[in-house]
Amino acid sequence: MSIWWLINTVRVAREKEAVECLAAENDWFALDRWEIHDFKFAAVGSIVAHGAAYPVRLVYPDNFPLVPAWVEPQDPEAKWSIHQYGKGGALCLELRPDNWTSRASGADVLRSAFGLLNLENPLGDGEKGMVTSAHNVGEIQKYNWGESPVFIGHECLERLLKGDVQDVHALRWAASDKVWPIYLSDSIDREGVQRPPSADLDTWRFQVPVVLVRGKAPDGLPLARSAFVSTVWESSPVDGEVDFVTVFIEDDGIEVFHLVSENAYHRKVYTLPPENGLRSGRAPSAQGKKVAIVGAGSVGSKVAEMLLRSGIDTLRIFDGDVFLPGNLERHVLDWRDVGYHKVHGLKRRLLHIVPGASILTVDENLNWQKSASTNAAHFDLITACDVIVDASGDPATSMLLGALAFENQKPFVSVEVFEGGIGALVAPSVPKRNAAYTLGREALLNWTDEKGRVVPLSAGVRVYEAISDNGEVIVADDAAISMAASHAARVVLDILDDKIDDFRWLLIGFRKGWAFDMHGHVIALDVGGPSDWNNISEDAEALKFVIEIAGELTDAIKALAK
CATH class of the missing domain: 3.40.140 (Cytidine Deaminase; domain 2)
Known part of the structure; x- marks a missing residue:
């Protein structure tokens, strides 16, 4: 697992300066100390609004700044706002998991927390306010x-x-x-x-x-x-x-x-909703390894089942969607699961295959608005796995997962099916073996530019459809989905078995068209050698500061052990 405050001391210095300047320039925030809280970097202080003091803790998750920081009460029983995730929980702020940018700082999060408490005024004198909820879930x-x-x-x-x-x-x-x-x-x-x-x-x-x-x-x-x-x-x-x-x-x-x-x-x-479209034994070295699968749709569900049937019995699966009748043609689930969250139905199916398997499910999308601490915990679950698989079908999620995998030095495999099922992309990114996913994506776009068209085919009116060069409507059917999933599962298994010796990205044709000569035409794209794109220089003062507070944590642990 990547611990940002140990490896990114330049960012530590920036955060320390920003928070301390905020305290010096504003009378509504007082900084008491920096600490390691629950093994996470944190700033402890108080926000003052309408005469009331709110003892708070600014907590930085292990994967900061890719994952947002949050503000929570120091008192685990404190409940100040309806925009708070339970007693002692993180405040739901303007900067949150669904709109976070790594350019934002902990000081920005504190400003947002002050804005919420100042407007709602739960403990202070004067008029109480109301902040409109920004939750947006179907x-x-x-x-x-x-x-x-x-x-x-x-x-x-x-x-x-x-x-x-x-x-x-x-x-x-x-x-x-x-x-x-x-x-x-x-x-x-x-x-x-x-x-x-x-x-x-x-x-x-x-x-x-x-x-x-x-x-x-x-x-x-x-x-x-x-x-x-x-x-x-x-x-x-x-x-x-x-x-x-x-x-x-x-x-x-x-x-x-x-x-x-x-x-x-x-x-x-x-x-x-209207359904107008057509839907149509392991090596010892791999035993006990964990795989995270983000996306439990048609591709992700098949990858999960293939991995399980191939001896990988510890899976962590993330998806917030619900299984509907229109998903039946391309998914491993059936009518018994309609109306159920996909991850729960998939877990039930997988446990019917291997009753002793360890299947952990999260029925939320990674880009949904949620508690920042919950969001960080989800990413911690992902980065604790041996391989991370992206089957989300969402470019933003793919880029975030690829960056997280690289920062945590974890193998990453992204799989996507092209519109109409003309082909698929299986994109592995393995530390010290080939390019980071974000750079690999750039290489892919440069290659497609040379082909004269970034998107293989134009999307059709309905889901899974595409328009071929001769105007024919084609649909990605279960065969196309299954082939994409099987290639992705094969790459994941080879990584787990340490048997993969070629780390080029695979563009796999399922029919003639675009860059493919025929079904089975595979283009192996070299996206570059091992990346060193995030090699950050050290800040000596910040490193000394981190060592000091980490030493305080070590001393506390030793004292408890006695």
Whole structure:
């Protein structure tokens, strides 16, 4: 693991100067001391706002400045703001994981903390303020899983509202303990090849009768089953005491109630987005090694399964997305996982393959807004692995992961599938063997410039589509995804086995077009030798300062040991 304050003393000097100047020039911040707190570099002081003092600690994560610093109360029980991650937790500030830049400093983070406390004024005299939340996560990704949601496709909902729907079915299943989603479908939904499963898919899926009611649900509708039924109908719309679903069809949406033996439960409805596109034994040296996989989509899920089946049984998987019906054609998960976070469904599948495997999952994207301390912990989990795999499909995430891998001297493999499935890129970056990923990316762009086109094909209107040179619409299918994943997994395994002897980047053709002559055409691109692009000169005074406070930490540990 990289510890920035031991290897980047020039940045230590800059941070020390910035924070100490901030304290000298402003009466709202007083610096008490520098320290090593929980093995992390930190500044301890107080922020003053409206006459109230807030004892704070500015904490620098191990991978600073690529990962943001944060401000937290010194008191682990202190809770000052609604923009704070629990008692004693980091404040949610203007500078945070989703908009951080390495040019920002700890002093900037302190200024942001003062701005929050000064405006909200939780402990001081005078008027209290309110800071608007900047959290931006999709509706499906943030819903309360304990609500046992109802899913309905966008097209099915439109038909329901227009009155064009026929034979509506409800499928109920156990997504996890106490969570029973319901999926509503009509006859058109069930005509297609990609249709909801039948009730006999497994023993934990059940068809539930559906009763449609035109009009708004009555105000104050009682939730006792008998009272609910008598309020809406003259007699029960179903025979006996069987469970059933009631759908109230309003002008602009639906309300759904699930009636069981004695009660009616209001279910929250989530409309699925339109799906217009086509979706279609290890060497001893590798045993016990850990692999981080960022992205549990179509490529990442297959890489994870291939590595597991190949004897790599310790995986850390990161992705905040939810598995939806439109993902089925290209993913290792199936209908049992619809409505579930991809990482949790993937973990469940992997543990069905190797029950004793160690699978750690994080159901958040790395670039989401979150507690800075949580964000740093996520990156610490990644950099503690033996190989880091990027299957995110996001260029910014790829560049950040590549930089983190290089700083921590960890092998890094990025894999991406080109639009339309024309080919794929598998890009390894191994310390002391070839160029850092960021420099390799520059070499790749220079090479594509020489080919006359940076992007292999123009993107199509729909996801996974591309437009070929002759105007044909082509789609990346599961075969293309699987080939890309298998090449990436092969490179990862060879790195773990220490059997890789060629570190060129692989551009792999799956069909004729762009730079590829045919399916199977592989272009091995030399992106340069080992990089030394971040060799920072030492600052003698800062190094002395770091050694002093590190010595204080060592003395404290020795005292505790006695």
